[in-house]
Amino acid sequence: MARGCLQGVKFLMFAFNLLFWLGGCGILGVGIWLAATQGNFATLSSSFPSLSAANLLIVTGTFVMAIGFVGCIGAIKEHKCLLLTFFVTLLLVLLLEVTVTVLFFAYTDKIDRYAQQDLKKGLHLYGTPGNVGLTNAWSIIQTDFRCCGVSNYTDWFEVYNATRVPDSCCLEFSESCGLHAPGTWWKAPCYETVKTWLQENLLAVGIFGLCTALVQLLGLTFAMTMYCQVVKADTYCA
Numbered sequence: 306m307a308r309g310c311l312q313g314v315k316f317l318m319f320a321f322n323l324l325f326w327l328g329g330c331g332i333l334g335v336g337i338w339l340a341a342t343q344g345n346f347a348t349l350s351s352s353f354p355s356l357s358a359a360n361l362l363i364v365t366g367t368f369v370m371a372i373g374f375v376g377c378i379g380a381i382k383e384h385k386c387l388l389l390t391f392f393v394t395l396l397l398v399l400l401l402e403v404t405v406t407v408l409f410f411a412y413t414d415k416i417d418r419y420a421q422q423d424l425k426k427g428l429h430l431y432g433t434p435g436n437v438g439l440t441n442a443w444s445i446i447q448t449d450f451r452c453c454g455v456s457n458y459t460d461w462f463e464v465y466n467a468t469r470v471p472d473s474c475c476l477e478f479s480e481s482c483g484l485h486a487p488g489t490w491w492k493a494p495c496y497e498t499v500k501t502w503l504q505e506n507l508l509a510v511g512i513f514g515l516c517t518a519l520v521q522l523l524g525l526t527f528a529m530t531m532y533c534q535v536v537k538a539d540t541y542c543a
Contacts, residue, residue: 314534318380318527322391325524326373333366357438372398376528383535392528399521406514421496424455428464431471447473450502452495458487 340359372394379387409416430436431443447453453474454460461470461483474490475482482489503510 314527314531315380315383318531319377321524321527322373322376322380325520326370326377329366329369329371329373331366332362332369336360336362336364336366359438376524379528380531383531385532385535388528388532388535392525392532395521395524395528399518399525402518421455424496425460428455428460431464444471444473446495446499447471447491448478450493450495450498451491452493452498453491454494455496456494458490458492 336359339362372391375387375394376391378384379391427439428443430439432440453470458470458474461474462468468487470483470490472478472481472483475485476489476491
């Protein structure tokens with residue numbers, strides 16, 4: 306009886322971790338594609354130049370693949386050490402996510418101030434050699450969100466030391482339109498505009514976070530259940 310339960314849990318554990326591993330492969334693939342085609346896309350921070358969308362996806366994908374691989378091998382081999390390693394690693398990740406979420410909401414105002422200051426420093430790297438990713442990211446954000454600068458379009462005046470903005474700030478894009486009068490530029494601040502957009506889509510973000518947590522809890526349940534079944538089977542056989 307114990308052996309039959311073990312085989313059932315083993316199949317579920319293996320299937321879950323195989324999907325987990327394939328998901329990691331997909332994330333890693335997207336990250337590599339972004340790095341190869343878009344450079345350091347979405348690197349807006351001057352303090353953390355490596356914090357790009359491509360790098361985050363590559364690290365996340367690699368980590369997810371590693372966890373999935375450990376889970377798959379642990380399930381196939383019925384290896385108690387690997388199953389326990391999988392459980393502890395996944396539990397630590399879940400606790401880290403909860404801690405980061407709590408700290409984020411507890412220090413929202415401080416994070417807002419620091420983020421705006423850091424983004425303004427990053428503006429000075431716009432259009433400079435080796436910062437194609439940051440340049441592309443700002444151009445896309447200002448065009449898609451119809452905004453200009455971090456707090457307002459005057460943020461760019463300090464960058465250029467002149468009354469001008471990037472062409473992506475223009476109401477109607479044209480070559481060197483950033484040299485025209487302020488009346489031809491977007492007036493909305495990018496930081497507040499993107500923040501408002503995120504708040505409006507908070508439900509989708511919340512659902513994504515909840516689904517991620519449920520997947521992790523499911524993985525923890527499978528791992529601990531199989532670990533217990535392996536212990537029972539070993540005890541029964543002994």
